[in-house]
Amino acid sequence: MSKKNDEIKTFYKGLGFCGFGIGSNTAEVDVKDGKVLRIRPMKFDKKYKQEELNPWKIEVRGKTFEPKMKTLLPPFSYIYKKRMFSKNRVLYPLKRVDWDPNGERNTQNRGESKYVRISWDEATDIIANEIKRIHKQYGPYAILSQGDGHGETKAIHGPHGCQKNLLELLGGSTTQARNADSWEGWYWGIKHFWGCEPIGQGLQKNMWWDVSNNTKMLLYWGCDPETTPWGWGGQNPSRLCRWFKEIGIKSVFISPDLNYTGAVWADKWIPVIPNTDAALQLAIAYIWIKEDSYDKEYVATHTVGFEPFRQYVMGEEDGEAKTPEWASKICGVPTYTIKALARKWAKDATTIGHCNGGSYIRSGYSSEPARLEGCLLAMQGLGKPGRGQLKFIEFGQYGLHEYYPCPKSKVIPNVGGAYNGATYDISGQFLPKTLIPKAILGDWTVENPMTWYGVTSSGFPADDQFVEYQYPIEEGGSELHMIWTDTPCWTTCWNGGNSMIKALRSPKIEFVLAQHPWLENDCLFADIILPVSSKFEQEDIACDNQSGAFNSLYYEGKCVETRGEAKSDYECVCEVAKKLGVYEEYTKGMTYEDLIKRGFEMSGCQTLMSYEEFREKEICVVPTDENWKDVVPGFGDFANDPEENPMTTPSGKLEFTSENLSEYFPDDEERPPHPKFIPFGKTHQESYLHPRSEKYPYLLVSNHPRWRVHANMDDVTWLREIPTCKMRGKDGYMYEPVWINPVDAKKQGIAHGDVVKLYNERGWVLGAAYITERIMPHVIYQDHGSRLDPIVTGESDRAGANNLICPTNTVSQHCSGEVTSGFLVGIEKADELELAKQYPEQFNRPYCPHSGQILTSRVIENK
Template identity: 65%
Template sequence: MEKGQIQTHIKGLGWCGFGIGSNSAEVDVKDGKILRIRPLHFDKEYKPEEMKPWKIKARGKVFEPTMKSLIPPFSMAYKKRVYSPNRIPYPLKRVDWDPEGERNPQNRGKSKFVRISWDEAAELIAKELKRVQSTYGPCSVLAQADGHGETKAIHGPHGCQTGLLELLGGYTVQARNPDSWEGWYWGAKHVWGQDPVGQGTQTNLWKDVADNSEILLFWGCDPETTTWGWSGQQASRLCYWFTEIGIKSIYVCPDVNYGAAVHADKWIPVRPNTDAALQLAIAYTWITENTYDKGFIETHTHGFNQFADYVLGKEDGLPKTPGWAAEICGVPSRTIKALAREWAARATTIVHCNGGSYVRAAYSSEPGRLEVCLLAMQGLGKPGRNQLKMIEWGLFNMFDQIPHPRPEILPNVEGAYHGWYFTIPKQFIPKTLVPEAILRDEPITWYGTTIAGFPREDQFIQYKYPADDGGSEIHMIWSDTPCWTTCWSGGNNMIKALRSPKIEFVVIQHPWLENDCLFADIILPINTKLEEQDISVDVFSGQFNHIFHEGQCIEPLYESKSDYEAVCEVAKKLGLYEEYTKGKSIEDWIKAGFETSGVAHKISYEEFREKDYYMIPTAEGWEEDQAGFSPFYNEPEVNPLQTPTGKIEFYATGLEEFFPDDKERQPIPKWIPFGESHQESLLHPRSEKYPFLIVSNHPRWRVHANLDDVTWFREIETCKVKGADGYMYEPVWINPVDAEELGIHKGDIVKLFNERGYVLGGAYITERIMPGVVYQDHGARIDMIVPGESDRSGANNLICPTMTTSKNCAGEVTSGYLVGVAKVDINELKAQYPEAFAKKYDPNAGLVVDSWIIGG
């Protein structure tokens, strides 16, 4: 290419997936530098009539796809992430880790790093793999190979190392929990089944809502934020259109989130982790006012009478009245009754965007179940009465059939994918239990693999670590998903685990020096997806499903390699390179991905590479497919649910059979303020010391821990608050009433604290958060003051509960827990911890890599 000429490549910019892509975009490159990232125009290679664009006609209006991708600001700003001052430039070794001598695990997160070569790094990793596995057995290596990271196919992350570990005899895998669906996975599945994750059937629901719904109940949902990392801005378009055609939007959440601020006709503020009380009071109103669908209850449900006895107080002597609920959840009783009556009188659909904070809290199985119970009481599956997911699966039924087993109508590139894909080796540890597994000296047990997608019945199987048949304790960690500390619950406990002497070696591969990377012994520099050639699909955007070739935009920065190439370097040292690569080049893998994608019968590989993408046309007659649960509503015997009775189970027969003594998840869903596992309630004496409930959402200006160093975002007031010391703090939303009582003003530096530690933040005084509640997004990059105790950046996952969802539910708890709030004197902290406050910062991007490299 001649100098000065602009070259354009297609990329799928997604940040939390397993080789499935999203947000297809075009990247303009000039003289080896990224100029801009912009939407992909679908009609560049295809005529609209070839794509057969779908249309939804309702109430005199039309909703249809645009002829370009609806990429979010995250995608347009991603070049700032590529050129971040936090990029890892070359392989690094912790200065006081000596594989032949003292390993000093207690200094992980404190010691700095020195530069080494790729050859030395690969040799050290290979040597340690052989030593650890020969000493303790194959399962002694933990592969953290899941979760948050760039979406790639050939190049990972999410488990390129597992293929090599299989060749070495095995490994232990960190089993990803259903973090965005916890309440539905552990709760709703026992009411209506709905594998894989417990959320409702989505077939034709956009059309059903447009035709029939009168109210949309956005419960704990923020469609203007949560969708940005997966499906772009289609959910935003949809919300505007629903308003345009006259559908009322009600938001039930503690905060006026970004969706509520734009779209809400009514905001009902509810205290975090009290939704179950509000739901029970709605059920009480319907039962006592005789406004529920008795015919549906009689023919489509099981155990309603037992549920009604609990709601009316016949079981425990405590009627779940609106007055009772108002004291708990902060919603006035008149508002509860008004909501219940309007819901009963008008066709209402509940809306979500993956999980809001209310399904990621203590005992979230209960509001997850109660939501389904309420839908059932109004005739689930009637026109306009379903559960709508604003992203991903809303349009899956519209497109031409793809002859592929999972699922039939979606293209995928599993044939090229090198990551871990939910296959369970001999030994595994649920992600939420990794710290406990390391820190405890005795075996641990739990129920269910915890992996999103496993069937309901799996939750009744008990598993053990170390496994009885050939298992062993882990002594090495190999991670390509280094954000456990800042994205899962009890991050300070994970820091303690990473510093345990049991863990003799930690190797992490990642593009940026952040979060768990700081606790590694060896760090491998990984390039971003804009520096690699790959193949991807877009099946999340709600526009058109399509598959595309991803050209390499720029040369890899510094000494970085892809996750796949990094593992190849280790494979060479082990003499397993040919076996690991199967003798295939990157181009070979791209072709393999295409040939098994499900579209090879539609277009030749040569034509695909010439055009760079293939658009899957809309199927004929898609409008005739029954919406959501309407097949079950119309013929429950012909279309039974995935429950033991085939019906909606108000009384869960599986829980009765397998967990008869579990007081935290009983056969009937209940209000559980606190119990054996958690005391995160204003009704518990702990609240005297920690009087605020925190709501911690999916972040507005990040995707979990990704993008926290994008300078353009950090200029936005609700992204960061600039402290008097010049540091950009994670905002803490505080209601003016609480701020006045605490003596806190806008821009003050505050700390959120409990017995698990504290994190700092910048005060943002606003009426967009209800009194008695504070709000701080999760996922900020950690910037430790004292590792395992305190953090400057506002990474509040560090102080989340360490216990799982409940006794028999190994899910995460990352919102709705108790904290104290206090103003801090930053100068006093600086004087107390001078080293922690002496790190190097970019004035806009925050902590930079040089802070951790000797001679950097």
């Protein structure tokens, strides 16, 4: 904390919203009289001279790209103070009114019941007694620790598993293992082509420099850098898009929607029908093989298994050549466009850009377009200058040199030493996040267990995908009977939310405990809710290793006093630990200052300054490595010498036909040894080519949202004033926009602003029609992650939480990843005033007339 004058104090805060202490949205927070005045970019030159940081510089064609001397904050950071005072803040411990731990639990009323305020003493007594009872009756594995996923960026105080550490002291728990969510196709597919542990995306070292100097055409394949990284990567990707345009790199966008980046920077938009990217990719490969325009020498020396792939592409395997004419009928891209794209790609050095991967990487059978992307890159000499895969935000939290697309620093700060959450531990019982509803709703026993392959977390190696796991485990295993969550947004962020609602209301789950700052989403199904403090109300330590500017570590002071009786996630667990008699053992006697110091001493920055200097300066910014230009970009080392620089595949080379898939799953028709176009199968029928499309004739694209971070920030009134964020219905409610092409709108009799109903056999959600030519015909678009506002609980939702009606099934038979985009729905005009008559209680909940924001209204004031 540093004084600007006698009245205003300025604090550093990392306002990221995924992960723990690794966000790049680092801000300066000005506070006066205990109130937040403003949030501003953090300026590096307030603490450092520019020459001390050795800023990297990329110079191309008389233009220069270099880091700013301040952080580049997205809107989410500037408006965070608004969320701190949301009407939906949970300020006191709450108990569901019709849940009695000593009597009727009424699990069927979860999601509909109201809450009454209780004391911390009563709440922690109930929690401690329930844990003891569950342990005695079922054993420790009967408690599910949901400590992963989409939460705020905090280290000491953050979510992501503080409760798991406590439960481990008591004998263990069932761990919810996070799936690869935004990385599904990379994790389940392309890892078997090129390895690239831990996440599967391509080697990223020095890629910004390589693309700037060598790439002629950049394919933004399902990629929206103007939107996707806002929650954790700031706005440097936006600068990068502008830079590539300024230096003359041709920008081609391939996606069903003309996204926000494409609307500004696209030289050409190629609309493609969801779930058909694989057909387009195969047709490009066909042109190259037929016209002899691929890099045959590279394929011969750097890859294995090309011949079976070639036979499939040319139709020798199944009798159907994957021609542009064949693909065009499937993917909706004109034949001439496919041919032109293939020929230009073969002629000019081309890189494919991603921000995690886009919605096509989170669709059914996403392993196939991911693998095919690798195949196409390999056919044009992957790793040669300008030919690679670019990720628009760096992934510094892995601490791996290979995951730096921009010039690297000498030190990669990491605050893991201060982190109080739990890492994934599969020594006991665990469940993939995507399989939680199936686990709860099934009747599983040790003799008749649920089985799957792979831990499913992106950090695990590819070989783990061939290990079979089971629930319940053989030794001490138990079905679930209690859930303790600190990231309560499963229903609105993962696959098949209505199935999860059904699971949360199951009588099998006797106790649901949630801790969260806001009464939203899964909190509505909790029996006890503990109030969690906001980022501004906590003292912590954080680092920035994703912005692409400078890596930094900084101290986060407590800006304002805590509202109500809220406590941090860590403190919530500490209160329960006290009632269980293990507080000292849990905290190890460490104060917050001790934890901050431990984080610093394990951060890497301890090699640059002392802890005393760090606490005085409150920040450590790491200079750019003097030799950053000497780092060979991306796959360059492999391209130059594949024998000395092998991939992490079994062969050490790029595998058109996977040796592991051939050995372990040779007969898997949904993820075969070499990639194929799979329109539908046993697991999914989300395709226009399947008869199911006659009943549900539109494919829904659901991307990362523009105006929130997954399910975070949907109640910020300032954002709701933006027309592309929410649209006001005739009833005053603010509905989630649904993009629909004018052709389809006319066919359905839908006008701009009309409330519409999206439906399939899994349920229905509402939205407001946003008629635009930025979505291709026969496809509709609605962001994922809208705040839950049930009409009929487990069946319908007013706010447009379309994760409720996405497939419950995972990527494919042997791939337990999420599927949250590219699924079939019907759409029809709805009358919100008539619906209000049909569902008067649900449509008459109090909301702010200005913002259309539904208020909590679930808390019964104590008399």
